[in-house]
Amino acid sequence: MESKKIAIVGAGPAGSFSAYLLAKAGFEVQVFEEHATIGEPVACTGVITADVMTKRLQLPKELIVNRIAKARIIAPNDEFIEVKLKNDIIIDRAGLDRHIAGMAKEAGAKFYTNHRFETFEYGNSEIKKIIAAVKDKAKGETKKIETNYLIGADGPISSVAKAAGLFGNRQFYSGIQVTIPVENDNAIDFYPSREGIAWLVPENNGVARVGIAAKKEANSYFRKFITAVVGEGFEKKIIGWQAGPIPIYDPKLKSATKDGKVLLVGDAATMVKAPTLGGINQSLIGAEAAAAAITENKNYESLWKEKMGTDLYLSLLMRKAMERFNNNEYNQLVATFKKEKNKAILESYDRDEPRKFALKLLLKEPKLILLAMKALF
Ligand SMILES: Cc1cc2nc3c(=O)[nH]c(=O)nc-3n(C[C@H](O)[C@H](O)[C@H](O)COP(=O)(O)OP(=O)(O)OC[C@H]3O[C@@H](n4cnc5c(N)ncnc54)[C@H](O)[C@@H]3O)c2cc1C
Incomplete structure (x- = not known):
């Protein structure tokens, strides 16, 4: 049993799906999540394609907030392309995170909320174990967790990446979004521009998730866009705010330590499609690669790059051009x-x-x- 312990930091899609796959494969899995409630706060628009989701997870119907059949890509001169979408869905993102965590728990993984990963070191014993320092926020105590593998699924500002020397010089977009009443025809509107990307994603015909992602001056870009879409005085109408950094895929970054014992998955490894800044699907593919690398003793980076390395790289080139x-x-x-x-x-x-x-x-x-x-x- 000695080589069977896995500590995972972060209970987002990357962490919980890794936990599910590894617990199912018989590993002793512990997941540490710094927030009190899994899935909250939300920082996501929740646009995914249904077949991708159902291929990997049995997505319960009640987590589907809306189904979208068309999108418009709108140019600065207001000309637009209208494209049919085959199976795009808008999900309840907090619900999705809890659903995947539920799958992992059922497979035997143990979850510790309110526990923040701080750092790790290698132990001195013959089988080099990792000793992770995790703070129990409720008790104010730092615990030492012995583990054979450490998975950093702790999002864009990954503390595991920092502690392992894998953070590099990664770059970010700032994402700002509100849920707000706005009349719409149930199509996604997508506004690519030099400033960044802006979107309107309907929850229904009267409410949408409206936001932007930009490298700089995100606040002023957001105010300009939301005022154009919703009008002056939008602040009074806001139902919810969601904001957070979005990493830009960096092909030069390493996603694991040389010994293969510390692995980064999802946003922690910058696995995000650069033009649309979506990362949920990529975090699930990353989790599958991490589980396969550990269970079959294979090279993690080769596994995930084989599945999506070219797509992430092409997406990055498109974004750079844009x-x-x-x-x-x-x-x-x-x-x-x-x-x-x-x-x-x-x-x-x-x-x-x-x-x-x-x-x-x-x-x-x-x-x-x-x-x-x-x-x-
Ligand atoms: C505004 C916005 C809109 C987006 N829209 C979409 C979209 O429509 N479609 C899409 O596919 N993607 C979208 N994304 C990207 C998507 O949200 C991420 O790619 C996805 O959440 C990555 O999952 P993850 O599990 O890697 O990381 P996360 O979901 O960020 O999960 C990381 C978890 O780690 C926890 N954590 C962090 N540090 C620690 C620590 N030290 N100790 C313990 N726990 C820690 C966090 O609390 C969090 O729960 C959007 C992002 C933003 C910001």
Whole structure:
């Protein structure tokens, strides 16, 4: 039993799904979550594709807040492309986190809320154990947890990454969002621009999750956008605030220590699609790779990069190009995608897998090659 202990930091999708898979495989799993309630506070819009979710989790129907059949990508000149969505859903994000934690608990994982990971060191015994320092916030005591593997699933500002020397020079977007009453036609509106990305994601025809993500001046960008969408005096209408940092995928970062005993999963390893800043699906893929690496003694980084490394890298290139576009180039981009042949490609592929459609689009539309060059030069 000596080599069977796993300590996981963070009870978000990455941590709880890793806990579920490893507990199911017979490991002794402990999950430490710094907040009192799993899933809260929420910092997420909750847009995912249903098939991705149901493939990995039995998502209960009551966690689906809305189903969306179309999205518009809106250029700075207000021209837009309308694309059909096959199976996009809006989820109750706090409920999702609790659902995955429930699966893990049922598989035998133990959860400790109100417990904050502080740091770790290697023990001196022959089998080098990891000794993690975890603070019980209610008692004000720091406990020493002996473990064979330590998984950092503790989000963008990962303390595990810092303690393991894996934090690097990662960069972030600031995400700011409100849930607010606003009339809408149940389509996602997505506004890419030089300043960042802004969105309106309906919960129903009268309420939406409206927000932005930006590298700098996020507050002023947010105020400008929400005023344009909801109008002056929006503050009085707000139902809820959600905000948090979003890591930008960094292909140079290492996601595990050399001995493979400390692993980073999800946002902690910057596993986020750069153009849309979605990371839930990626955190589940990362968790599967972490569980496979530990149970089958394989290289963790190779496993997850094989599944999504190319897609994350292509997404990053797209984002880099988009950061350099001026408004005129955004208008051109939307005009190019308005053509039926290009729209059809966008509608037929999963946006989590750009490797499957990027080349097709570039071959069909040489103008895109010129725009793509911006990413590289
Ligand atoms: C505004 C916004 C909108 C977003 N919208 C979407 C979207 O629509 N679709 C999508 O796919 N993604 C979206 N994302 C990204 C998505 O939320 C993340 O990619 C996802 O939550 C990553 O899951 P995770 O488990 O890696 O990290 P998290 O969900 O951040 O979980 C990390 C957990 O670790 C805990 N923790 C942190 N430090 C410690 C510590 N020292 N000790 C103990 N516990 C600790 C935290 O409390 C948290 O519970 C959005 C993000 C933001 C900010």
